[in-house]
Every structure is written in C-alpha cells, then in structure tokens.
C-alpha cells in the first residue's frame with residue numbers, strides 16, 4: 153500500500169509529491185494528460201517562485217520582469233494610475249515549463265509520477281483509500297493510506313470526499329499576440345463585473361491579453377471587445393476556471409485538498425501558483441499518512457498562514473465593484489511607489505509600504 157496517492161500534477165500536486173517523497177513517504181502521483189498541458193494561466197508570479205524551483209530554473213523559465221501595474225477604470229485610452237517599485241515586483245514565466253520542472257523535481261525526490269493516467273474514482277475506507285485510474289493499458293486500482301486531491305478547480309477528489317465547493321468559480325480567458333514587448337508594466341482594466349481584464353508584456357514571448365469574470369458575464373463578448381479596443385486579433389487562445397474562496401473544510405477522513413481544488417487562491421487576482429505550493433508544503437510537513445488525526449494540523453497550518461491574506465484579498469476585490477468616480481478618486485490617492493508584496497495583501501500595513509506612502513507627502 154502506498155502512503156499517498158496524489159491526483160493531479162500541476163504546481164500543487166508536484167510540489168506536494170516532491171515534499172512528501174523527500175519526507176520518506178511512498179508517493180504515487182497521477183496526471184490525466186501531459187504535465188503542463190493544456191496551458192490556461194498567465195504565469196505571472198511573485199519572485200518568491202524561485203524558492204520553490206531547482207537549479208537552472210530561472211534561466212530556463214523566466215520570460216520577463218515586471219515593475220508594476222497601470223490601473224485603468226476604462227479601456228486602453230483611459231487614464232492610467234501607476235503602482236510601481238524601482239526593482240522588479242513580479243516575473244512572467246513559462247507556465248508549461250514550470251509544471252514540467254516541478255514534476256521533474258518530484259520524480260527526482262522519488263515520487264512515482266505517471267502521465268496519461270486519469271483518476272476516475274476515489275473511495276475512502278476506514279483504513280485506506282481506493283483509487284481507480286484509467287491508464288493507457290486499461291483500468292487500474294491502487295490503495296493508499298491517504299489521497300491528496302491536487303486536481304484543480306473542478307476537483308473530482310473534492311466530490312468523492314464529499315467536501316464543500318469553493319465560494320465561486322470565475323471563467324478566465326487569455327490569448328497571445330506574438331509581437332515582442334519588453335514594457336515594464338502590466339495593464340489592468342476595471343471594466344469587467346467584479347473582476348478585471350489585463351495586458352501583460354512577455355518580452356520575446358509576445359503580449360498576453362486576458363480577462364476573468366463570474367459566470368454569465370458574457371466573457372467571450374467582453375474578450376472580443378478588449379481585443380478591438382487594443383486593435384489586436386489574437387490567434388492562440390485558451391481558457392480556464394478560477395476558484396475563489398476556500399470552503400470551510402478541505403480535509404476528509406483519509407484525504408486532503410491542495411491548491412485550486414481547495415480554492416487556495418488570491419481573491420483579487422485569481423493567482424494560485426504560490427498559495428497552492430505554500431499549502432502543499434504545509435500538507436507535507438504536517439500530515440502523517442498513518443495518522444488521519446494529523447489532517448487537522450494541515451487545516452490549521454495553511455489557514456494560519458494564508459487565511460488572513462485571503463480575507464484581505466476579498467476586501468481588495470470589492471474595490472473592483474465600486475462606482476467609477478469612487479474608483480478614480482481612490483486610485484489617484486493610493487497609486488505611486490509601493491512597498492507591497494503581491495502575494496501578501498497584509499503587507500499594505502508593512503513598514504516598507506508605510507514608508508513609501510509617507511515619502512510621497
């Protein structure tokens with residue numbers, strides 16, 4: 153019997169598989185397709201990402217450094233309110249490459265990571281879990297002490313363990329213009345109900361345009377409008393789901409959810425790469441597959457670390473729905489040089505940020 157079966161090898165699954173294997177556990181991990189495919193992510197992350205990668209990753213995966221964001225209450229021709237740092241705030245990376253890199257690290261740590269294996273059923277028993285998998289050679293059943301559901305926003309493991317759904321699931325779309333752009337700033341347009349549209353320069357990898365919104369907000373039409381406002385006609389497009397608002401419980405009797413399956417994302421950007429890997433580390437550190445009682449240690453650990461950030465992130469997102477004149481006035485007041493960490497909204501109260509605010513007056 154394995155210690156852990158991991159379902160899904162995105163950043164959360166591969167990170168958990170790696171850390172659990174390094175802790176000496178027997179880890180079997182399944183990915184339904186090829187790791188990293190299909191792409192449905194901007195790969196815009198804080199520089200903390202490099203704490204989770206191995207040798208040579210930065211040279212291989214970094215596409216561009218970003219110094220800040222221009223916020224617009226309207227389209228590209230509207231006034232821009234710039235938030236910036238003198239050094240890079242964030243990085244734009246090759247997301248498919250990142251997933252492959254993290255999966256390689258998991259394999260090197262000893263996890264048995266199998267691609268083209270789709271988990272179709274998970275059953276919790278008193279002393280184990282049974283996992284049914286559709287593999288290239290037929291159907292297989294595996295037993296483990298615990299299952300880690302790292303299978304993304306529409307998690308099958310979440311359903312199988314009868315765990316609650318995330319607060320909401322947004323629909324995100326993006327597309328690419330191949331023309332290189334090494335601009336310093338991303339553009340954020342508060343023109344979408346309860347979320348935003350964006351433009352991200354990716355240096356030689358071109359420019360990405362995207363938007364996300366709640367279901368029913370007519371995402372395809374809005375995306376067409378964004379393209380026509382920018383005068384681009386994007387060929388390479390993709391879309392995905394963004395879960396916002398973690399459910400009250402992400403652990404079962406012999407299972408746990410990590411990453412998007414647990415909606416461990418930033419409510420004001422939808423970003424989940426760093427939060428998912430942070431939670432994966434908490435899971436690997438706290439959960440003993442032989443002792444189901446340790447699952448509550450995981451709940452405590454990730455919530456202690458991230459819940460306050462997520463709560464404040466919800467407040468930041470509320471500003472996207474304020475009346476336009478209030479948004480404009482607010483942006484005018486708070487824009488300028490910032491000392492905020494993009495994954496940690498609580499850093500708005502940090503000495504670094506307060507010093508920047510004071511230096512403006």
Ligand SMILES: Cc1cc2nc3c(=O)[nH]c(=O)nc-3n(C[C@H](O)[C@H](O)[C@H](O)COP(=O)(O)OP(=O)(O)OC[C@H]3O[C@@H](n4cnc5c(N)ncnc54)[C@H](O)[C@@H]3O)c2cc1C
Nearest residue numbers: 160162163164184194196271304324392411412423424425
């Ligand atoms: C349009 C868009 C833009 C985004 N931009 C950013 C961004 O710039 N920065 C950021 O941090 N985040 C961004 N995100 C969010 C980010 O993509 C997710 O938070 C992140 O991928 C979550 O990682 P994960 O490992 O939890 O889930 P996933 O990356 O979704 O990985 C889950 C894996 O499980 C596999 N799987 C699912 N079901 C099964 C099954 N039954 N059997 C086997 N395998 C299965 C899937 O194939 C997948 O590989 C964006 C999302 C969208 C939709």
